Amino acid sequence: MINIIQTTIGAILTLSIFSFLYKDNPLYRIAEHLLIGISVGYIIGQQYHMGFMNYVITPIFREGQLVYLIPSFIGLMYLGFFSQKTSWLIRFPIAISLGIGAGYGIPYTFQASIFIQLRETLTVFSEPGITGFGIFSGVLFLLGVFTAIVYFFFSWKHRGVVGIVAKVGIYFLMIGFGASFGLTVMGRISLLIGRFLFLFKDWLHIIS
Amino acid sequence: MKRQIPLMLVLTLGIIYFFVPLVSTPWVVDNLQHEVFEKWLKIIGVFAVIMSVASLWRRNAVKIKRKSGDYAYSYLELIGMVLMAALAIIAPKWNIGNGMVLGGIAGNSVYNWIFMNMQVPMQATMFSMLAFYIASAAYRSFRARNIEATLLLITAAIVMIGRVPLGENIYQFMLKLNGGEAAAFQWSRMFDFQGITQFILDVPNAATKRAIGFGVAMGMLATSLKIIFGIEKSWLGGTE
Numbered sequence: 379m380i381n382i383i384q385t386t387i388g389a390i391l392t393l394s395i396f397s398f399l400y401k402d403n404p405l406y407r408i409a410e411h412l413l414i415g416i417s418v419g420y421i422i423g424q425q426y427h428m429g430f431m432n433y434v435i436t437p438i439f440r441e442g443q444l445v446y447l448i449p450s451f452i453g454l455m456y457l458g459f460f461s462q463k464t465s466w467l468i469r470f471p472i473a474i475s476l477g478i479g480a481g482y483g484i485p486y487t488f489q490a491s492i493f494i495q496l497r498e499t500l501t502v503f504s505e506p507g508i509t510g511f512g513i514f515s516g517v518l519f520l521l522g523v524f525t526a527i528v529y530f531f532f533s534w535k536h537r538g539v540v541g542i543v544a545k546v547g548i549y550f551l552m553i554g555f556g557a558s559f560g561l562t563v564m565g566r567i568s569l570l571i572g573r574f575l576f577l578f579k580d581w582l583h584i585i586s
Numbered sequence: 587m588k589r590q591i592p593l594m595l596v597l598t599l600g601i602i603y604f605f606v607p608l609v610s611t612p613w614v615v616d617n618l619q620h621e622v623f624e625k626w627l628k629i630i631g632v633f634a635v636i637m638s639v640a641s642l643w644r645r646n647a648v649k650i651k652r653k654s655g656d657y658a659y660s661y662l663e664l665i666g667m668v669l670m671a672a673l674a675i676i677a678p679k680w681n682i683g684n685g686m687v688l689g690g691i692a693g694n695s696v697y698n699w700i701f702m703n704m705q706v707p708m709q710a711t712m713f714s715m716l717a718f719y720i721a722s723a724a725y726r727s728f729r730a731r732n733i734e735a736t737l738l739l740i741t742a743a744i745v746m747i748g749r750v751p752l753g754e755n756i757y758q759f760m761l762k763l764n765g766g767e768a769a770a771f772q773w774s775r776m777f778d779f780q781g782i783t784q785f786i787l788d789v790p791n792a793a794t795k796r797a798i799g800f801g802v803a804m805g806m807l808a809t810s811l812k813i814i815f816g817i818e819k820s821w822l823g824g825t826e
Contacts, residue, residue: 515788
């Protein structure tokens with residue numbers, strides 16, 4: 379019985395959202411606003427148990443670690459947002475999060491997004507037992523990275539040799555964007571198939 | 587003062603935390619990394635969520651109070667929000683049959699039931715609807731006007747065919763026409779959509795993603811430096 383109820387609720391909500399394909403209508407708006415409300419409620423529940431209880435209530439009130447009153451006090455400054463007189467207070471928690479995040483992010487970005495990626499790019503031929511096709515792929519890969527970077531390099535005008543290299547870069551970028559587009563479409567289509575399977579298999583039992 | 591102190595905080599913390607990953611002494615790792623970076627920021631983040639929720643509440647409450655526009659839908663938003671929050675935080679963990687409990691966020695709670703049977707289907711449907719809009723936009727705008735557009739079009743088509751059974755069926759049919767795996771000249775390889783798709787994803791697509799990744803990393807570094815040294819101040823908001 380509970381299975382029928384839950385699939386019916388899911389199906390009604392699914393159909394309500396699909397109704398937008400015809401035009402904007404009250405059924406869609408109901409589902410849309412319900413989705414926002416439930417999503418926010420879900421986040422509240424998760425944050426309360428995983429964040430507030432684990433990092434504020436338990437350490438401060440049950441374990442007596444009063445040091446956590448400092449970040450709690452800083453966090454409370456966010457609530458100054460609700461009065462015009464105190465709205466400037468939210469700059470403090472933002473400044474602390476932003477300062478720590480930006481400072482910590484610089485060496486981390488260098489390491490993870492530049493050095494490691496550069497090493498992986500330059501060592502494409504170092505695989506043991508590399509075949510002729512592997513070497514061809516490696517050359518093409520290096521050419522793709524180099525030409526695409528040249529395309530994004532605006533300190534020189536894209537004329538002459540630089541222009542030709544940048545043009546090759548555009549071709550690589552177009553192939554890359556085409557592949558990303560194809561993957562995105564297929565991802566959405568598989569989600570759509572999933573929803574139709576839910577409607578026709580799990581709910582209506584029309585297909586086995 | 588209201589602007590200078592936050593700017594000083596960003597500068598000081600930015601410089602200190604620039605050295606944290608580089609200076610990995612036990613004191614630095616324990617206090618500045620594990621304690622402040624991992625726990626303090628989470629605590630501050632919890633209050634940011636409280637602010638966001640309160641802000642959403644206020645927005646809907648004002649709409650209802652003024653009876654402006656489609657204010658009736660705001661009730662639904664608030665009901666969904668309050669219901670889920672109450673189930674997760676206030677409701678007692680009573681057994682309500684079928685192995686389910688009323689309160690809490692456990693796998694067998696009503697809170698989780700609503701998430702799985704209402705939020706997940708609605709979210710999946712929202713994203714799946716984009717398939718129609720992407721297809722419609724592609725139909726209207728995809729034209730092989732020049733080499734670049736043609737490359738994009740052909741690659742997208744190959745990747746889409748290579749990701750469905752049709753691609754493999756075409757290849758198997760061509761392979762048969764070619765005389766099977768034993769044939770001397772394997773022209774049917776041109777129809778190996780799955781193989782070609784994998785090659786496109788592994789080589790040109792990965793190469794462009796890496797190049798874009800370098801650009802993104804440089805942008806992140808530049809933005810971080812601008813924030814730390816107070817060149818970028820938009821986060822302060824207002825002028826006071």
